[in-house]
Amino acid sequence: MLKESLQSLELIVKRLTDLNTALDKALIVAITDVRGDITFANTKFCEISKYSRKELLGQNHRIINSGYHSKEFFKDMWRTIANGRIWTGEVKNRAKDGSFYWMDTIIVPLLNESGKPYQYVSFRNDITARKLEEEKIDVLIKTMPDVVIFQDGAGHWLLANAAAIDLFRLNKDTYQGLQTDEIVKQDSVRSTWLHKFNATNESVWELAQPVREEILLEQANGVPMTFEVTKAPVFHNDGQRSGLILIGRDVTRRHQAEEALRRSETIAAIGQLASGIAHEVRNPLAGIKWAMESLRSKHPDSLDQLNMIMAELDRIDSIVGELLTLAKPHEAQHGYVHIHDVLQGVITLMTGNARKNKVSIQFVVPDTLPRIHCDPHQLKQVFINLLKNAIEAMPDGGTVRIEGVDNPRARRIVVRLIDEGTGIPEHLLQRLGQPFISTKEKGTGLGLMVTKKIIQDHHGALTFRRNDPRGTIAEVELPYDWLHSSYNAAP
Numbered sequence: 001m002l003k004e005s006l007q008s009l010e011l012i013v014k015r016l017t018d019l020n021t022a023l024d025k026a027l028i029v030a031i032t033d034v035r036g037d038i039t040f041a042n043t044k045f046c047e048i049s050k051y052s053r054k055e056l057l058g059q060n061h062r063i064i065n066s067g068y069h070s071k072e073f074f075k076d077m078w079r080t081i082a083n084g085r086i087w088t089g090e091v092k093n094r095a096k097d098g099s100f101y102w103m104d105t106i107i108v109p110l111l112n113e114s115g116k117p118y119q120y121v122s123f124r125n126d127i128t129a130r131k132l133e134e135e136k137i138d139v140l141i142k143t144m145p146d147v148v149i150f151q152d153g154a155g156h157w158l159l160a161n162a163a164a165i166d167l168f169r170l171n172k173d174t175y176q177g178l179q180t181d182e183i184v185k186q187d188s189v190r191s192t193w194l195h196k197f198n199a200t201n202e203s204v205w206e207l208a209q210p211v212r213e214e215i216l217l218e219q220a221n222g223v224p225m226t227f228e229v230t231k232a233p234v235f236h237n238d239g240q241r242s243g244l245i246l247i248g249r250d251v252t253r254r255h256q257a258e259e260a261l262r263r264s265e266t267i268a269a270i271g272q273l274a275s276g277i278a279h280e281v282r283n284p285l286a287g288i289k290w291a292m293e294s295l296r297s298k299h300p301d302s303l304d305q306l307n308m309i310m311a312e313l314d315r316i317d318s319i320v321g322e323l324l325t326l327a328k329p330h331e332a333q334h335g336y337v338h339i340h341d342v343l344q345g346v347i348t349l350m351t352g353n354a355r356k357n358k359v360s361i362q363f364v365v366p367d368t369l370p371r372i373h374c375d376p377h378q379l380k381q382v383f384i385n386l387l388k389n390a391i392e393a394m395p396d397g398g399t400v401r402i403e404g405v406d407n408p409r410a411r412r413i414v415v416r417l418i419d420e421g422t423g424i425p426e427h428l429l430q431r432l433g434q435p436f437i438s439t440k441e442k443g444t445g446l447g448l449m450v451t452k453k454i455i456q457d458h459h460g461a462l463t464f465r466r467n468d469p470r471g472t473i474a475e476v477e478l479p480y481d482w483l484h485s486s487y488n489a490a491p
Contacts, residue, residue, distance in 0.1 A: 028103065028124035034117055036060050036078075048126060050096040066100055068092040081109045081120055090127065102131040147197075147227070147248035153241030155179045155201065164248075168194050193217045197229065201244060204231045215248070223463060226252045281316070289313050337376045339404060339413055339478070340367040346383045347402070353388070358397030361387075365404035369413050373481045378454045385451045386417050386474050393421025393472065411480045412460075420471040 028048060031040035041056040049056065049064055056063070069092065080087040087107045094100055103124040109117035141148050141161050148161040157175050165172050169188050180198045184191035196215050204211045210232040216224045229248040236242045292313065296306045343365055354361055390400045398420035405414050455462045460478040467473045 028126065030056075030061075030122045030124075032061065032120050032122070034119065036062075036120075039119065045124075048095065048101055049093070050099075055096075064093040064095070066092045066094040068100075077107070081107050082117065084109050084111055084115060084117060090131070091124075092131075101126060101128045103127065146250075147246070149197075149246040151201075151244045151246070153243060155244075157183065158243070167248075168197075197227075197246065197248065201231065204244070205233050205241060208233060208235070214251075223465065224252075225250060226255050285313065285317060289317075333377065334373055334375050336371045336373055336481075338367065338371055339369055339379075339415060340365050342376050342379050343383060343402060343404070343415070346380055346387060349384060350387050350391070354391050354400070357391050357394065359391045359394055360399050362399055362401040365402060365415070369404055369406055370480050372413060372478050374458055374478065379458070379478075382451045382454050382476070383415075383417075385448065386476070389448070390417050390419035390421065390472070390474070393419050395422075398471075407477075412477050413480070415476045415478075417474045418467055418471065420467070422470070 028044045029042040104127045107122045147164040150159040227248040228251045232245045234242040401418040
C-alpha cells in the first residue's frame, strides 16, 4: 500500500514538474500576495525583466512599472482583481537595464473559503515585437498629411489622425466610440463636412470592395476644397462587417493646376485663332460699318433698325478686340504704383456709367497701402471690367463697395468689389474666367478671361464668392513685388 502511494506521489510530482517546465518555456508567470508583493517568479519572468529571482521576490510590481500607463489604469486593474474577477490587458513594463517590453496579461485571483482573494497569479505573453510595429504604424498614421479615419463595423469611430481632427474640428477626447450622427451634435464640429465624408459608407459596405470618390467641401469664403477619398471595407472570416478605413487626400491644388493648364491651352488656342481671323473679320467689318453710316444718313426713317444693326456690329468688333488682346497683348510697362491711385482713376472713368444705372460707388481704399509692382494700365483694365460687371449686375440700382486691405504676412494687398446684384449661380462661380462662360445674356466671357490672365501675369489671384444676403464679391490679390523672391520693400 505504501509503495503504491509513493509511486502515485512520484507520478504527481513528475507531472507537476513537467507542467512547471512547460509553463516556464511558454509563459511568463508570477504570483503576488494581496499587497502586490511578488512571492514567485518563473525563469521567463526573470529573463524578460533582467532581474534575478532574488531581486524580484518580496518586491512590489512597481519595480517594473514603465510609467506609461495612467494611475486610473492600475486602479481599474486592482479594483477588478480585488473583487475576485479575472483581469486582462496589455501592459508596458520596464526591464532592469531601462529597456521597455510589452506583456499580454491575464491576472487570476485565487480565493479563500470566504470568497476573498489571498493571492494573484499572472500569466503573461511577450508581445513587444507586435506592439513596436503597431507603434510605428500609429506614428505614421498620426503624422500623415492625409485624412485617416478608422470605424468599426457598426460605424463607431475608433481612430482619427491629426489631419482628420483638424479638418472636422473634432474633440479629440470624446469622438472615439461615437457614430457620425452623434459626433455632429458636438459644438464646433463641421457637421456638413462630416456628413459628406460619410455619406456613401453604406454603399461601400454593399459593394464589399474599396471605392474611390471625390468630395467637395465648401469653405467659409465659398471656395471649395476637393478631397480624393478612398474607402476600404474590412470583413471577418464569416463575412460580418469588421471595420471601415477612410483615407482622404486634399487634391484642390492639383485640380487648380490642371484647370490652369487647360485654361492656358485654351487661351493659346484662342490666340492663334484670333490672329487668323483678325484680317478676315475686321477688314470687311470696317467696310460694312462704313456702309451702314452712309445708309443712316440716307434713310432717316429706318434709323432705329439701322442703329440696332450698328450696335451688333460694334459688339462683333468688341469681341474681335478681346480676342486680339489675348493673341497680342501690349508690352507691359511695370513700375511701383499705389493701387489707391489706380482705383481712383477707374472710378473717375466709370462714375457716369454708374450714375446712369442708379448705382453709387463706395470707395474704402486707404492711400497708405504699400505700393505694388505692376502695369497700372493693365490693372486699370482689370478693375474697369470688374466694376462694369458689378454695375450691370444691378439692373435696379444699388451700391458697389470697393475696399482695399493689406495682408502684411503674405506681403499682398487685397481689393474687393462687393455688389448687391442678382448674384452668380453656384455652378458658374468656379468657372468664371473660362471662355464663353458668362452670366450675361449676350456675354462671351472673354473680357473676364482677359482680366484673369492679367492678374495671373502679375502673380496674383482672382476669386468670386457669394455676398450674403445677395450679390457677389470679386476679390483680387496682388503681391507687393513678384520680381524678387525675397519681396524686398519697393524703392
